[in-house]
Amino acid sequence: MLRVENLHVSVEGTSIIKGLDLKIHRGEIHVIMGRNGAGKSTLANVVMGHPAYEITSGSIFFQGRPLEELAVFERARAGMFLSFQYPAVIPGVQVGTFLKKSVASVRDEPPKGRVFRKELNAAMAQLEMDKSFLSRYVNDGFSGGEKKRLEILQMLLLKPTLALLDETDSGLDIDALRIVAKGINQIAPEAGCLIITHYQRLLDHVKPHFVHAMIDGVIVKTGGPELALELEDRGYDWLDAAA
Amino acid sequence: MNEEALEAVGDYRYGFHDPENATIRFDKGLSEQVVRDISELKNEPQWMTDIRVKAYRHFEERAMPDWGNCNLLESINFENVTYFLRSSNKTEKDWDDVPDDIKNTFDRLGIPDAEQKWLGGVTAQYESEAVYHSIREDLEEQGVIFLDMDTGLKTHPELVKKFFGTVVPHSDNKFSALNTAVWSGGSFIYVPKGIEVEMPVQAYFRINAKNMGQFERTLIIADEGSTIHYVEGCTAPSYSTDSLHSAVVELIAMEGAKIRYSTVQNWSNNVYNLVTKRAVAHKNATVEWVDGNIGSKLTMKYPSVLLKGEGAHAEVISVAYAGEGQHQDAGAKVHHLAPNTTSNILSKSISKNGGRSSYRGMLQVMPKATGCRSKVVCDALILDDSSRSDTYPTMEIGNATADLEHEASVSKVSSDQLFYLMSRGLAEEEAMGLIVNGFFEPFTRELPMEYAVELNKLLELEMEGSIG
Ligand SMILES: Nc1ncnc2c1ncn2[C@@H]1O[C@H](COP(=O)(O)OP(=O)(O)O)[C@@H](O)[C@H]1O
Ligand SMILES: [Mg+2]
Numbered sequence: 249m250l251r252v253e254n255l256h257v258s259v260e261g262t263s264i265i266k267g268l269d270l271k272i273h274r275g276e277i278h279v280i281m282g283r284n285g286a287g288k289s290t291l292a293n294v295v296m297g298h299p300a301y302e303i304t305s306g307s308i309f310f311q312g313r314p315l316e317e318l319a320v321f322e323r324a325r326a327g328m329f330l331s332f333q334y335p336a337v338i339p340g341v342q343v344g345t346f347l348k349k350s351v352a353s354v355r356d357e358p359p360k361g362r363v364f365r366k367e368l369n370a371a372m373a374q375l376e377m378d379k380s381f382l383s384r385y386v387n388d389g390f391s392g393g394e395k396k397r398l399e400i401l402q403m404l405l406l407k408p409t410l411a412l413l414d415e416t417d418s419g420l421d422i423d424a425l426r427i428v429a430k431g432i433n434q435i436a437p438e439a440g441c442l443i444i445t446h447y448q449r450l451l452d453h454v455k456p457h458f459v460h461a462m463i464d465g466v467i468v469k470t471g472g473p474e475l476a477l478e479l480e481d482r483g484y485d486w487l488d489a490a491a
Numbered sequence: 492m493n494e495e496a497l498e499a500v501g502d503y504r505y506g507f508h509d510p511e512n513a514t515i516r517f518d519k520g521l522s523e524q525v526v527r528d529i530s531e532l533k534n535e536p537q538w539m540t541d542i543r544v545k546a547y548r549h550f551e552e553r554a555m556p557d558w559g560n561c562n563l564l565e566s567i568n569f570e571n572v573t574y575f576l577r578s579s580n581k582t583e584k585d586w587d588d589v590p591d592d593i594k595n596t597f598d599r600l601g602i603p604d605a606e607q608k609w610l611g612g613v614t615a616q617y618e619s620e621a622v623y624h625s626i627r628e629d630l631e632e633q634g635v636i637f638l639d640m641d642t643g644l645k646t647h648p649e650l651v652k653k654f655f656g657t658v659v660p661h662s663d664n665k666f667s668a669l670n671t672a673v674w675s676g677g678s679f680i681y682v683p684k685g686i687e688v689e690m691p692v693q694a695y696f697r698i699n700a701k702n703m704g705q706f707e708r709t710l711i712i713a714d715e716g717s718t719i720h721y722v723e724g725c726t727a728p729s730y731s732t733d734s735l736h737s738a739v740v741e742l743i744a745m746e747g748a749k750i751r752y753s754t755v756q757n758w759s760n761n762v763y764n765l766v767t768k769r770a771v772a773h774k775n776a777t778v779e780w781v782d783g784n785i786g787s788k789l790t791m792k793y794p795s796v797l798l799k800g801e802g803a804h805a806e807v808i809s810v811a812y813a814g815e816g817q818h819q820d821a822g823a824k825v826h827h828l829a830p831n832t833t834s835n836i837l838s839k840s841i842s843k844n845g846g847r848s849s850y851r852g853m854l855q856v857m858p859k860a861t862g863c864r865s866k867v868v869c870d871a872l873i874l875d876d877s878s879r880s881d882t883y884p885t886m887e888i889g890n891a892t893a894d895l896e897h898e899a900s901v902s903k904v905s906s907d908q909l910f911y912l913m914s915r916g917l918a919e920e921e922a923m924g925l926i927v928n929g930f931f932e933p934f935t936r937e938l939p940m941e942y943a944v945e946l947n948k949l950l951e952l953e954m955e956g957s958i959g
Binding site: 330335336 | 907912914915925928930933
């Protein structure tokens, strides 16, 4: 579903990702762990198509299509989703308005008002979000945890076939973590998931198939769930030689 | 609006024009005789003719304002303007009786659709004069007067004489002199003591003819303890030559009264929109200007409030959108003349495709006006490098007890905001439209629902097709 081949990415002339390969199939959950600044968010952003990142060589395919053919919004409409590490604030735009527009543009057929409201209510109930969220402005004055919940709410509504989750677990308390994990597990069987995280604790609730260690823009080691435990335990220094 | 008409006018939604079927049309150009003829045609009392003539003489002598976009102002050719055009012989009370061509226009604009839904009353003005007017019976029974200005002068000459020109004298500026000389149409409203008009009343102004000048004159008097919300919308078709809109609006809020005056002005991009709007607020009265400027070639408009009585309050919320070839020079003026008066000014502007928007403000606190409070916030959003925004705030503070706040910001749409919205499936112009609507939201939420929806649609249209 997602294939990354020998990817090199630079930002403002600085090389960040330096030859990265990754394959994600439907139904697989992948985890990427790595130090701050390793290039994890860069990878997620470049897959989604952020204009600030330049692919200097290599390629990315989604469902067999080279991604450079697709504009950002087309990637979203094709089923890709990024849960942002730092979601943008959109002052004056109500969450409800935004969600409706987003869902209408991603789905082939925009849902009828009543159907959409029902769906929205159900998803919000599942994430234990209060209705008052809908009239607040997108991410404006949101706490870290509220922002992450809104990201997951969007994921549930957009039902992506590829979900990139960038530190969605950071800043969440135990209860919120459990709720978010439930959301991920709900879409995971039908989708490919790439979870970027620093912590094992999310992985108590979401069982990954593969864990990758990223150092300085490359994946230096891939393993199963046990690698996450080892990384949390030992840190990354022991892998530096491999980079 | 049909497809054909849309195509013909490009981006501008209300740019269609109907065949012009005038029953009376004056020759272009202005002279004392034209002024006298207008007055005579309307069968006005002598005192009004005298005011007009005096104002005309002042207009002739008076220099152009020396602020704003003086180059653009100098390009107005007063000789090429039609100062009076009558398109229907009387003002109808029943919509069915309005001539078909005029009715078509307003039907396309959604009037009187809006009336049925939520309004207390409607006046529709086409070219120089009102063509349709109605007011809800219950309001009429309570003594609320809502008329077009010409009828107001005929039926309530004593009220008009008492207040006309008391807030905006003809000598205020060149354009108020011009308006006083050739005014026609506009609204006249009187709300008796203690009456609260809950439903907004509405006026709709439309220029249809080429090189037309529209000079409506509006006078609203809210007697003690009364409240009124007046809404006005303006449109004109696109012609290759310019039209001139130069209105004067006077508001008088007596003790404890509240007036809200909301405008969504969407003139086409060849209209000079030079409007003098001013209010007097007496003791504990509130005046709110909610002022949206989307269209026109040049707008110069600074809704003002004279806070004359102790405890009076002014609120001015305005937005301006300046696109290609447009200059929106707008702002607010508040004069704190009495103690413990308060004011809030919020101004938001967007410039795009080389458009220019300026905030021009005046805040004055008189030496005797102790304990005043004022907050001014100006936010500008610039959408590309070719566009421009300036702020010209003036403060004259004659009193050390004043509590003043001033905030100004200029921002651009960040690529992270656009990326975020696009990653949720919105195309770039949709994303831009949403951000722009959000930026204007503090204004839009103050509007009646239909206007808010309409404004958002207009802004989204403005964002289309112009992103590289
Ligand atoms: N938009 C950007 N502009 C400039 N530098 C950036 C940008 N995004 C990331 N970087 C730099 O790229 C490197 C990797 O960042 P990032 O991908 O965010 O790391 P991680 O998510 O692994 O912590 C860092 O040195 C960071 O400063
Ligand atoms: Mg990161």
